[in-house]
Amino acid sequence: MSSASLIEFRNVSRTFGTGNKTITAVDDVSLTVDRGEVYGVIGFSGAGKSTLIRLINGLERPTAGSVHVLDQEISAMREGQLAKVRSRIGMVFQQFNLFHSRDVAGNVAYPLKVAGWKKSDRDARVAELLEFVGLSEKAEQHPEQLSGGQKQRVGIARALAAKPDILLADESTSALDPKTTAEVLQLLRRANEELGITIVAITHEMEVIRSIADRVAVMDQGRIVETGLVYDVFSSPRETKDASFVGAALKNRPSVEDVEWIRRHSSGRLIIVSLQNAGAVSAVLGEAATHGVSFEIVHGGMSTTKNASYGLLTLAVDGESDAVTAFVAALNAAGEVQEVHA
Numbered sequence: 553m554s555s556a557s558l559i560e561f562r563n564v565s566r567t568f569g570t571g572n573k574t575i576t577a578v579d580d581v582s583l584t585v586d587r588g589e590v591y592g593v594i595g596f597s598g599a600g601k602s603t604l605i606r607l608i609n610g611l612e613r614p615t616a617g618s619v620h621v622l623d624q625e626i627s628a629m630r631e632g633q634l635a636k637v638r639s640r641i642g643m644v645f646q647q648f649n650l651f652h653s654r655d656v657a658g659n660v661a662y663p664l665k666v667a668g669w670k671k672s673d674r675d676a677r678v679a680e681l682l683e684f685v686g687l688s689e690k691a692e693q694h695p696e697q698l699s700g701g702q703k704q705r706v707g708i709a710r711a712l713a714a715k716p717d718i719l720l721a722d723e724s725t726s727a728l729d730p731k732t733t734a735e736v737l738q739l740l741r742r743a744n745e746e747l748g749i750t751i752v753a754i755t756h757e758m759e760v761i762r763s764i765a766d767r768v769a770v771m772d773q774g775r776i777v778e779t780g781l782v783y784d785v786f787s788s789p790r791e792t793k794d795a796s797f798v799g800a801a802l803k804n805r806p807s808v809e810d811v812e813w814i815r816r817h818s819s820g821r822l823i824i825v826s827l828q829n830a831g832a833v834s835a836v837l838g839e840a841a842t843h844g845v846s847f848e849i850v851h852g853g854m855s856t857t858k859n860a861s862y863g864l865l866t867l868a869v870d871g872e873s874d875a876v877t878a879f880v881a882a883l884n885a886a887g888e889v890q891e892v893h894a
């Protein structure tokens with residue numbers, strides 16, 4: 553395990569036997585999560601994400617391979633040894649999992665009680681956390697009096713209470729509306745940036761990865777089919793069947809149906825230009841008339857990740873063949889151009 557990595561999976565598989573059928577939920581996964589990063593795992597339902605995250609805190613055991621967390625082989629530990637490592641891992645759930653019998657402060661204080669903090673220290677820590685998540689005035693309310701977003705903020709405060717090194721977020725925004733999702737993601741981002749906590753977030757929502765993750769692993773049928781910096785994976789997803797999750801979720805690349813529709817409604821040569829350097833592309837587009845060509849924007853969009861923006865623009869370019877070729881060459885110099893073939 554390299555000194556920077558907090559979590560390491562080495563050729564990890566987890567199978568479940570049901571009768572004479574075996575399901576491989578996690579299939580030969582190797583990955584490392586470094587200290588201080590936000591690592592996103594994305595995939596369709598059933599891809600194995602929950603099993604993967606549960607392997608990190610020892611709620612699941614691998615059937616092959618090993619899982620190392622905080623320099624210890626968690627997959628080799630007996631149940632009794634797990635409590636200490638688990639106390640350094642906080643977890644946030646899709647359904648919040650708050651105690652309804654306790655008020656907000658009581659929920660946040662719970663892990664501190666378990667960890668043996670004395671009352672005065674607990675009270676000070678709870679006040680600090682409620683301030684951090686913006687819920688100081690709700691300390692004495694009960695979960696049923698809170699909105700979904702507020703409940704999740706309590707969940708995050710509770711997960712952060714004992715100052716863990718790692719925060720596991722299991723579909724933490726899937727039960728929330730888009731505005732509340734954005735607020736919760738911003739809070740997770742602050743936890744990462746201001747408290748330095750390493751986050752592993754599993755989700756089926758592109759938005760979560762886009763806005764908080766540094767690196768992403770795309771899971772499909774138990775395997776990691778693509779991995780890398782979020783920007784790299786999202787700006788040029790591999791065009792394989794397995795990795796279709798990213799391609800399908802990116803709205804800025806026209807689908808086969810979109811292309812058929814565009815061809816019926818526009819004339820000219822159809823190209824897709826990358827907006828990695830949007831300024832340079834705009835400058836070339838502004839010179840279309842001097843090239844003697846015209847173009848129509850027929851599809852596209854831009855998105856931002858934590859570190860950079862990316863996007864694709866699909867254009868139908870009309871004009872004399874040579875002029876179009878020269879214009880496309882100029883665009884290609886500004887942003888990589890792909891032809892859309894019939």
Ligand SMILES: Nc1ncnc2c1ncn2[C@@H]1O[C@H](COP(=O)(O)OP(=O)(O)OP(=O)(O)O)[C@@H](O)[C@H]1O
Binds near residue numbers: 595
């Ligand atoms: N305890 C279990 N017993 C049998 N099969 C299981 C068990 N846990 C998970 N599986 C199976 O393993 C596969 C992966 O499940 P997992 O819950 O890890 O996927 P997921 O990506 O988290 O999906 P979802 O988002 O729907 O929870 C599924 O086919 C699931 O039915």
